[in-house]
Amino acid sequence: MTVVRALARPLLSAIFVAQGVSSVRNPDPFVAKAQPVTDRLVPLLKKAAPPQIGDRIPESTASLIRLNGAAQVLAGLALATGKGRRLGATVLAASLVPTTLAAHAFWQEDDKEAKALQRYQFMKNLGLLGGLLLAAVDTEGKPGVAWRASHGAKAAKRETKRGAKAAKREARQLTRDAKAAARLAKAELHLG
Structure with a gap:
C-alpha cells in the first residue's frame, strides 16, 4: 500500500x-x-x-x-x-x-x-x-478481476494460435522428413 x-x-x-x-x-x-x-x-x-x-x-x-x-x-x-x-x-x-x-x-x-x-x-x-x-x-495499481479475465482470455487465444502454428510447422517438417526418408529408401532399393 x-x-x-x-x-x-x-x-x-x-x-x-x-x-x-x-x-x-x-x-x-x-x-x-x-x-x-x-x-x-x-x-x-x-x-x-x-x-x-x-x-x-x-x-x-x-x-x-x-x-x-x-x-x-x-x-x-x-x-x-x-x-x-x-x-x-x-x-x-x-x-x-x-x-x-x-x-x-x-x-x-x-x-x-x-x-x-x-x-x-x-x-x-x-x-x-x-x-x-x-x-x-481502487485496486491498488493491480489489475481488477474483469481486466485479468479479459486479458487472460486474450493471452490464452494467443497461446492457442502459437501452439497451432507450431503444430503445423512440426507436421510440415515431419512430412518433409518422411518424404526424404522414402526417397532415400527408394534410392537404396534401386542401388541394392
Whole structure:
C-alpha cells in the first residue's frame, strides 16, 4: 500500500466513523430531517426485499438512523484499516445518498443563507461520494478481476494460435522428413 493510500483512507473515513458513532448514541437530533426520506424509503425497501429480510427492516426512523450509523462505523473502519476497504467504501457511498438527501435538501430552504449553506453541504457530500466511489474501485495499481479475465482470455487465444502454428510447422517438417526418408529408401532399393 502506498503512503497516499495509507493516509487517504483514514482521512476519508473519519467523518463517517465520527458521525456514525454520534447517530448510534443519539439519533434524536436527526429524526426530523430523516423522517421524510425514511417514510418514502422504508416501503420501497420492504417491497423490494425478500419477505424474510423485508419483515426485519425497522420502521422507526430513530432505529434506521442507528442502523445507518452502525453501518457507517463498520464500513468506515473497514476503509480506514484496509480490511474490506472496497466493500467499506461501497457501503459508505450507499449510506451517504439518503443521508445527503435528508440532511441537506437545499431546494426546500426558503432563507437565502440557509439555502446557500445547505447547497454547500450537499456539494461537499457529493465530493465525498466521488472519493468513496474512487476508493470502491481502487485496486491498488493491480489489475481488477474483469481486466485479468479479459486479458487472460486474450493471452490464452494467443497461446492457442502459437501452439497451432507450431503444430503445423512440426507436421510440415515431419512430412518433409518422411518424404526424404522414402526417397532415400527408394534410392537404396534401386542401388541394392
